[in-house]
Amino acid sequence: MHLTDIREKLAARPDLTRQLAQVKEQVATCIQCGTCSGSCPNAGFMDMTPRRMWRAVLTDRVDMVFSSQTFMLCASCYVCTLRCPRGLPLTGAMAELKQVAFGLNLDRFKRSTLFYKAFMDNIRQYGRVRETEMMARYFLAVKDPRVPMSYTGMGIKLMAKHKLHPHLPTWGPGRLAPLFDRAKQQER
Ligand code: SF4
Ligand code: SF4
Helix, strand or coil: CCHHHHHHHHHCCHHHHHHHHHHHHHCCCCCCCCHHHHHCCCHHHCCCCHHHHHHHHHCCCHHHHHHCCHHHHCCCCCHHHHHCCCCCCHHHHHHHHHHHHHHHCCHHHHHHHHHHHHHHHHHHHHCCCCHHHHHHHHHHHHCCCHHHHHCHHHHHHHHHCCCCCCCCCCCCCCCCHHHHHHHHHHHC
């Protein structure tokens, strides 16, 4: 993804530009101490450490930020938030970067976006995750038979351990719909 592509997409979405500016504000007093990187349980899997991610945000390197998978691998464990000596809301900032990436509809995050949507739709509907239905919806949305095939081994193992519990889907607005709608209103 070229810088101009991301800048153009951001320019077309003032809401996402504002959201990114808010993230920058949230980490404005970062002193680059690296405590977040040293504390993050997923840092070893990230292509850019959290400290570097905040540096890229602060220097407006949107190309670096959205070429990275780092925020997608954030498990929202809150360790960095608890340990940051400046008390910065880092977990929330990672979540905001995810939202901006989803909003920009970047090709490289398409599968993550569909997975996240299937997950959130499931929570909205049942108040918890029904794994089998969530994965079925995800596979349908991806429209690529190679994706479900890549999960075959895991599916067989789960089935052998009686961990798959298929349910018939239920329809309607969803158990947590009012909560979701309220959160959406507050985001505006
Ligand atoms: S722990 Fe806080 S101050 Fe230190 S690098 Fe991370 S965000 Fe910056
Ligand atoms: S909240 Fe995310 S970035 Fe922070 S330590 Fe946990 S996994 Fe790492």
